[in-house]
Amino acid sequence: MILRLLTILFWGTALGLVHTFFLYPISLKFWTLFQEGVQSNEGTSLPSVALIIAAYNEEDVIAEKIENSLQLDYPSELLNIIVFSDESDDRTDEIVAGYQEQGVTLIRIEGRVGKTECQNRVANEVDADLLVFSDANSIYEPDAIAELVQGFSSNVGCVVGELRYQDSSAVEGESFYWKYESWIKRLESRIHSPVSGNGSIYAVRSESYVPQSPAAISDFTEPLSIIRNGEFVKYAPDAVAWEETSDSTRTELQRRIRIVTRSWNSIADFPELLNPFRDIKFAYQLWSHKILRWLSPILLVIVFIANIGLAARDDSVMYQLLLSGQFLFYLFAAFGWLADRFDIESPLTIHVPYYFLQANYGMLLGLMNFLRGKNIVVWETVDRTQE
Template sequence: MTFFLTILAFSSLAVLFYIYIGYSILLGILSFLFPARKVRKEPIQPSVTLIISCYNEEDILPAKLANCFSLDYPSQKLEICVVSDGSSDRTDEISEAHADKGVKLIRQEKRLGKTAGLNLAVSGTSGEIIVFSDANAMYDQDAISKLVQNFADHTVGYVVGEAKYTDAASTSSARSEDTYWQYEIVIRKLESSLHSMVGGDGAIYAIRRELYDELRHSDINDFVNPLQIIAKGFRGIYEPEAVCWEETSGSFSKEFRRKVRIVNRSFSGLLRVPAVLNPFRTGFFSFEVFSHKLLRWFTPYFFILFIFSTTVLGLQDVSPFQHITVFLAFFFLFAFTGYLLSANPHVWPMFSMPYYFCSVNIAALIGVNKRLMGHTQVTWNPPRQTEEAGSKIARPIILHITAALLLVFLLFETGRFFHLPLFFAKTTFWTSFGIIFYVYFGYPVVLSFWSWCCPKPVDCSEIFPDVSLLICAYNEEEVIAEKIQNSLALNYPSSKLHIAVASDGSSDKTAEIARSFSGESVTLFDYKERTGKIGAILKTVPCLSSDVIVFSDANTMYAPDAVKKLVRSFNDAEVGAVSADVIMQNEETTFGRSESSYYSYERWIQRKESEIGSIIGADGGMYAIRRELFKAPSPNIILDDFVISMNVALQGKRVVFDEDAIGFEMSSITHKAEFFRKSRVVAGAVQALKQAEGIPGP
């Protein structure tokens, strides 16, 4: 078994070495041994159609069109075509406004994806050469001229320009992406000199019009179309002097989604044109595709084999695998640190590069697996567009658990490897014990002593400010009527209490039921698209004009005087937010009683924190803030109640706890439900830390 695992470990390592280092070295050696294949270049000026793919590009399209008008190419030979893939913003309007300058708008009424739009556009254009571009790619003045000069060589079927990043040094994500891109450029140049570069670049590449074959909607045009051209016997050339400038995706998360999409569609595309893998048909190019693309996409599988075999051998003390295992553990911990710090624009490369490396390989694994299961992505949002509000938790809790296990494993292996003395083990034990003891016992003792020595009382004289009670609801048809009735029955002046129900794309009868209560005291905000609770809050709060906003969940029922008690603390000018005492019900089970006991402990902590200053975060079931102190969180934030309330504290105001303002909420019915709820809280806390929201940032 050891022999087999050793062979597996070294074989997978050899493949990984070849993929990332060996292939480029081999290309360099071959380029040195064999003369580069010449390309006949002449200053020709064929008719050119420049196709710009757009989906909701109103922000960047004016600059792109201005860039097109400045190109150093005869205007009578340059046709500019904007393909709008069902855009719902001003993209079409902007394009039509430039019709007098030769801009042609081709609109695809339904959103069918970029490739479907290109099929439609190519069939309606007349240029001998077609140049494909993205809306955010800004060309150098001579970029078109530099591209088309290569088509004087009749063996050339497509030409790819060089995309450069304008923000390469702006963030750790951008630096990681640019480093990888520079590595890719080296490979592209070597491939082009030997035969053809593999694939195109959606930002800047050109083809002969007659070589465009209509593509399937699931095809990625800048990969499948070049493969088809190679299969017809033409070459694909890299032209480094044809330059365009664009921004990176801007964040690790956006780059991750982009990589998933690219690998998924590219792998699907290669399966569409398998002839390019036949060396008897495409010669050296088949070797390039296999080495540069196919093996690269399957890198994660080789990594899994390498990690598995190395770890098993390392645990068996087989040299040198115990050293490699420790190195891998450190590498992944560094990558995890990079993940935690990924929202910070300036992360050390020792953390950001391992994270980027792991991220793109996980993306490749997902992309390939999706295709193997029969799914190919057709539509997507450009990476520069805002992330979807209320986005789902991307399984961060799994990452945290994995990192914790890695740390334990690393400590274990380090102890075994270095034969650490008993003193180290004892120190680790007592340090860990001390931290746990402080968290659950020491901190409450400190709070008790501090609140006894230095209390900060709150002026709770009765006041009646204008209040908006905001209820965010998604598919709450079972409780929304009871919640609205409960709110209308509150012991608070009706002229000063307005109830706002924000239906977050509910697909049941939530909106219909809420609409039946609409009147002077109740307003329904019926949002058709689901954007998550934070999305509903961000869209609704600007519509509220009251002095105080009370945030509530649909399943939290208030005691009659809850709002009256909640807002009285605002008589104190130092108070900016107030959290209520939401009591967990459903104590008929052992788990329910345990949960209720835990929250009693948490409420005691909050009461003591409030007595000396501010609590850490509010309860989303019932809390209130001064309207003017609302600072909008990012639209992807998970713990909206934590971030909104702590943003108040960051503005110098207190966030206090009022145990007399009481609400009631059903506790989790099962251990599983509470586990996932707690996982969400932990994930949200880590996200807030990463994005520096609700906490002091740099």
């Protein structure tokens, strides 16, 4: 009886892990072979665009972001650049105000209400066909806005751009992870919609915008709201924003905890999208890409404990080999942790396992926050003086 239970636990959790990280993107790739592409907006008149930049204590980067925005290859008469300051207490507002004569608008919001509520208020004030949301540290390619615009069609309410990381980043695992995520988003977009946006670069049709709860993570829930209302979200891989990854794995861990905490709290407001009888394609994507992924730290613990039990009770060499493989993976991750702790450059063979486990640790803490009824509404700007 115990052996049977261990076998079910091991293979069930192992299948969940293999599915969310490997089988899911493979199934998407297979699905796209039978899926027709969606027509873009090419050939129609250009819409007006409001580029809305989120800022909280961004004095180190906001000038570079505004200069980048002013140089975008999009008609200036159709592009309105807006920076909202969530009660910044450094020189952010002063720097932005210096660009007023060049058409940049500063909207200061008092009360430290968080990014999502700031976006709601600004979206309500802006008169433009499309709203493009960006972060202060996201540097756009010159044609990024134009590429976002081309992604729209009559039934598309949101277009998500591609975030890329500078190769010089100290946290290589994050860059590796985002390349993997970008590949999945391309596939998801071809069969239905990506399951989330990207706070660095995504656009929403003004008439499709749905105000979000201040506690929600807007680049996740806004696309979900648009999908719930019957429109599609599309991915524009040629609409590129560049960022540097976190300067330390500690910073990346805190970011992961914040995102997963808010994501669990947010998905609780969209139970109907998890119902396969409502939309089997999108429910499959949401369960496979998000729910199973967020549960992966629990699955990792179960599969490891069950493997130990099977290796001790079953004569099969297979379980011995699988357990040895797990121990080797965790050993590589330990070497990656030591390299990070002592600031030693490490190869991907040990850095990626370490990054993977740290990301799962962050997801575990995010899940625990959600189960305790905790959420994280406001964000803190990274101290870039240490980079």
